[in-house]
Amino acid sequence: MNSINMNIIAKDVAKGSGSLKVMVKDSIDIAGFQTLSGSLAYQDSPVAEQNAQIVDHILNADCQITAKTNLHELAFGITGINKNFGTPINPKYPELIPGGSSSGSAAAVAAGLADFSIGTDTGGSIRMPAACCGVYGLKPTFARVSRIGVVPAQSSLDCVGPFANSVSMIKTAMQIIDPTFKKDFSLSKTPRFAILDVAADEEIWQSIHDFLNQAQAVSEKVEVQSFNDAYRAGMQIINYENWQAYGALTKTGKVAADVNNRLLKAAETTLTDVENAEQIRKKFSQEIDQILQQFDAIILPTLPQIPPKVVDAENTTAFLNLTALVRPFNLSGHPAMSIPLETANGLPVGLQIVANQNADEMLCALAEDLLKAAQ
Structure with missing residues (x-):
């Protein structure tokens, strides 16, 4: 395990028998693990007692959650640089910032470590690291994806959403984390x-x-x-x-x-x-x-x-x-x-x-x- 280079905080978090490997930003609760939000201030916090609702959706889809991913501390930064737990290396553009705050989630997908990963986006924190790392990132409509079990508990801007290496996998991820998402939508006219x-x-x-x-x-x-x-x-x-x-x-x-x-x-x-x-x-x-x-x-x-x-x-x-x-x-x-x-x-x-x-x-x-x- 290498939290600096490969942005993994905790391996073998939760497993099903499904084929999709998923990583989850460490501002999202997984039962039995601390939610550190990239900060030493939470180092002595108790482990989460239950999963965030989105984690249950992922596990119920029989995916494997293989890691929690690092982030810009408290999800309050745009570069992805984290002095405490290490800065995830941008796999495709190693000299450049991975972008924040969901740096580890974007880097994990760019490195091929996950089929899709989960981040949060309050002011660009999915789309920015997606652009920096050369992957796809979706900020869903506000409140479309559950924030129950996501830190901070209250936000009028924050959205939970996926990273992937294709739009097809973004759609698969959305179908998993948002039960109302209809994957087979097709266009009826020239846009x-x-x-x-x-x-x-x-x-x-x-x-x-x-x-x-x-x-x-x-x-x-x-x-x-x-x-x-x-x-x-x-x-x-x-x-x-x-x-x-x-x-x-x-x-x-x-x-x-x-x-x-x-x-x-x-x-x-x-x-x-x-x-x-x-x-x-x-x-x-x-x-x-x-x-x-x-x-x-x-x-x-x-x-x-x-x-x-x-x-x-x-x-x-x-x-x-x-x-x-x-x-x-x-x-x-x-x-x-x-x-x-x-x-x-x-x-x-x-x-x-x-x-x-x-x-x-x-x-x-x-x-x-x-x-x-x-x-």
Whole structure:
């Protein structure tokens, strides 16, 4: 077992006789194991008495849960760097960050250690590491997948979702973790895509446009006036809720400096800030819904730039802009998937697709259709 290189915290967690191997982010309860959330502050915590509901779904599908995976401490960071339990190596791009906070879950799939893995996404924490590690990652519609037994217990933004090396396996995973998911959904017409006009590096956009041209996708550029406001509003809510969940841990002296400092800064967020953020949430959600009345899905980059190297990413705060294109959809709750692409120089790019609320099945079908058309 090597928690630094292979991102495994505990092996042989729970087994069925099924053929699918699954790994689960260590902010999700598995009976008989501690839920450490990547933090020494929970080192003396008792083991979980029962499984998270999603874990029961996985075991009831006769899958093998082979490990719990590491994460950016307290799921409050975007680089995936963890000073306490080690930083998972990005298997396909070893010099680059694995992305956070679900770093270990993305790295496990990229390394071929699991058929699918489970992460959580409060401000991009599935889609970002998926883009960094060159795998598929789905943030389902908010509340579509159960959060019972997931840390923190209360969140108005967090979603549980899968990583995999194909859309087909994403669909299989969703069918397992969300009993309402219909895997056999098919498209009835040629889809139309709205290309969201957002700021990203030229090489990122070039990779996405090349892919869409190859797929002969029908698309039109659109703008969302409140997009940047939604990004900031999402951070206000994350800060407020994380301080409520983890603020007491700042007194233990066991939280790494990067996360501890972010928590102390988060303590400055007021209820008035949150109330203002809720107003922006309403406006932004309405704008996205209006676009999705005219188009089947919205396309934009997952990340605005190539992921930084690990050696350059020690200061998490300096790279918060990496969440600029993912966090708004936590605020609105729409389902979003990151599809792995590469630049002409072989560097990772994520193409993000966003669909209507509870249209997770259609989102997966659209992704499969694009990929097939681009072959």
